[in-house]
Amino acid sequence: MVQAALRSGAAHRRCVFEVFARRLPEGRRYGVVAGTGRVLEGLEKFRFGDAELGFLSDRGVLDEQTLDYLADYRFSGTVHGYAEGEVYLPHSPILRVEASFAQACVLETFVLSVLNHDSAIASAASRMVMAADGRPCVEMGSRRTNEGSAVAAARAAAVAGFSATSNLEAGRRFGIPTLGTAAHAFTLLHDSEEEAFAAQVEAFGPGTTLLVDTYDVETAVRSAVKIAGPKLGAVRLDSGDLVEQAHSVRALLDSLGNRETRIIVSSDLDEHAIARLAAAPVDSYGVGTRLVTGSGAPTASMVYKLVERDDDAGNPVAVAKASTGKTSHGGAKQVLRSIDDHGRAEAEVIASVGSPEEVGYMGRALQVPLVIDGVVQPGFTGAEGVQRAQQRHQESVAELPADAHRLSAGEPVIPTVFL
């Protein structure tokens, strides 16, 4: 597209692209914007290196003019968007990219890849955190998703309120708290479960978490208490009927005097399984597969659409395709989350950029400047970005109507209104 547009001259037309999802995943009440910080980190480094250009040239994919254009590529446009962690609804324009066609066009795949993946994970994670109702959730799914996705998934889960991750690389890159427990292999490696527990306590002290379901749970809990003593930090259950086991292990720990020893459960948890454990004496949840695969919705299905571009005279023209079932709304947009007198969100109000602000709705403007003339604005990237996104997410969810807390399938929790 860039090559053809460089030839036709249209490559330098000022364009506005918007990122949005036409719908939420089946039955979901709201979505969560995540990945914005990663998009901005990637944008600052977005370059075509010698290896890439050499390949494109050797394979004859692109002509010289286009290769030269890409060799000098530096994004110099402006991006507005939802702050990371914000709740989104169908058609919410969560990102608005203003740049020449060529500059904005080459970003499409990267921008969508990041936002589609990270928002899918955060949207699932938010429901799990809600179901956990204050008990900590720990991300433990790295092994069930692509190795790069694993780091991004840990980050997205943190944005949506997960307390920690077992992914150390996510800790290193994004400052997310990390923790881990032993696997069954560690117990099986030793000649007996007692030896394994003793080795772990020797290495990490009694505050460690011992995995107690490799052989017989009751025997393991008794051994764990005998070896680690009253200060045993936690035991982990990873199989079987977790509700029943949590009750019996709690009773056993209490009877042995280990009232402070916590119980961590894992094993194919999702938001529904977590909700079913609400009345069980569980202290925290380790969540893996269902988190990193978006709990049934592994992509947010966001699209990156041209909504406005200049004509030859430099005047903006709203554009939209007419394809069956995939219509979009032309023109650059602004958004207000309308808030009622009780502080509750009541609608996602979308209007043209530049339309009068007095439209009969009161609320919060959702789009903030993320990049101005190629310069990434401070506060959105790195560990600071993740912390701010966590905060934003908490506030944004707190503002939603009570129906947002329902895990059952339903309609978006507030309507999207086009003015």
Added chain:
Amino acid sequence: MVQAALRSGAAHRRCVFEVFARRLPEGRRYGVVAGTGRVLEGLEKFRFGDAELGFLSDRGVLDEQTLDYLADYRFSGTVHGYAEGEVYLPHSPILRVEASFAQACVLETFVLSVLNHDSAIASAASRMVMAADGRPCVEMGSRRTNEGSAVAAARAAAVAGFSATSNLEAGRRFGIPTLGTAAHAFTLLHDSEEEAFAAQVEAFGPGTTLLVDTYDVETAVRSAVKIAGPKLGAVRLDSGDLVEQAHSVRALLDSLGNRETRIIVSSDLDEHAIARLAAAPVDSYGVGTRLVTGSGAPTASMVYKLVERDDDAGNPVAVAKASTGKTSHGGAKQVLRSIDDHGRAEAEVIASVGSPEEVGYMGRALQVPLVIDGVVQPGFTGAEGVQRAQQRHQESVAELPADAHRLSAGEPVIPTVFL
């Protein structure tokens, strides 16, 4: 685990870990091993750098002894496994890692991440290729999955028989054929559809693929033929009722004399949608979201389990946990795909390594040496690895009973037998 095992001395015990899936995704007849080449490429580079070690040290995650161990980490063990592209069934031991506990343990997350992701994509892709019944399938899903997953997904799709990908990085790294078409934005960028088509034909010649559903399909097809002439390569349909549109567009193209112009369809295709298009005059399929998300099964749910380890005297001991619903089979295993007199696969036969070969079954041994004493064996990595995997996959699928071709939900196509 490594730190505690270094303290207890068990870290250096020789261990055997096996990778397998307890079950196929709901209703699937078979799975496809993919990612083996990427595992081997990663294994050769598996190091802990200063940045990683510094983080682990600064955060107090590990002690000095463990940091020193990781700083010197080089895998020196031996790995056998299914050749990439091979079909697998429940409990197929697709990888067997023999090394010290510490060496094998730290590989778990990386190995599973790669195999779980890539095998999930290849398993879905294989069904799509089967449904397409000879018509080429093109991978176009990069934007709907994490940016790293996108490259891996393109590779996995190629292993399972996809003809090309729109992901240029996958072309560069793995030698996969690449192709692309224009998006709706390219048409909308120009003052008219004709201008857009003319720009594309000017840049790429008449053999290009023009997207004809931005406004009105019939008008667009007529413009495309007028501008590109009788040598127009293809038109792409990306919305609406594809069966109906393919028929009417084919008739229109033929009536205009463009009998050689091909029709490419995309728009939320999966194996079922492809099967429904079997009787429509379609020449190739562009598959995106449903491919890169595994068509409902985004992870292969493989696990990495310790099955054997030495005791203090250096004698191998088979080990297995007894956790409810998650039992595994102890001891290192070998596998035979039993083949009947007609050349058809009839069972996945799993036996202990070292058990007599004369077991009453005839067939193919499925495990090949991938790494010997730390040295990656030739032929499995890079572009060569992908090509060989494609070939292996074709042969392996051809050998399956006819039920393998059914897209409806069912049992694994051949049983898994433990001797």
